[in-house]
Amino acid sequence: MVFQKILQDIIEGVDGGLAGMVIAKDGIALETYVRADIDGGVDIQALGVELVTLTGEIGRVTQALGSEGFEELSLVLPAHVAVMRMITPEYFLVVLLGRNGNFGKARYLMRRESPRLQKEF
């Protein structure tokens, strides 16, 4: 499955990569990849659902700036960094890193893989 391979390439390619997900706007995950060696403490499904729920609210921010849609949202938390990239207006790529993970590399790989993901929709 192409999604699984792309998610694995991203998560294994980033220092501190923990989990990745392709998720639809309605909060249903199409594919999830969790690095085998992380503990089970992170609920990536719940994270995905909450991030996708945010996209509705982000619409008001983008309107304040005269934009339609967003490319990328990132959230730095005390123990994690979460990055969400819009693949299409209906589908999103979510990547979760540890707090000291390589945020720049994650953004780069997510942008690089975006056209491969777009081709699937």
Next chain:
Amino acid sequence: MVFQKILQDIIEGVDGGLAGMVIAKDGIALETYVRADIDGGVDIQALGVELVTLTGEIGRVTQALGSEGFEELSLVLPAHVAVMRMITPEYFLVVLLGRNGNFGKARYLMRRESPRLQKEF
């Protein structure tokens, strides 16, 4: 006024810096700095209000990851990059860049100035 000086230092110190703001959780700006040479097309007040409104929703994301609060939110849009950093749970620093602005430098300066801002609250 110390806020004005800090905002100016950040915005003038970043390639592509457009505007900065210190804003309370209730959406009321304490101080705003807009670079003199940008056009009037950006409503930084509306941007600040919408970003602060997002913080309530972000609470559900942080809970999904077992965290309390967030450090930084960034949003990459077609024509802008918006970055919000929590100063205290009640006050936020917002910086708006052009799309090709130096996101890394903005994050660095916002983190660096954070203790100076915290001292004011």
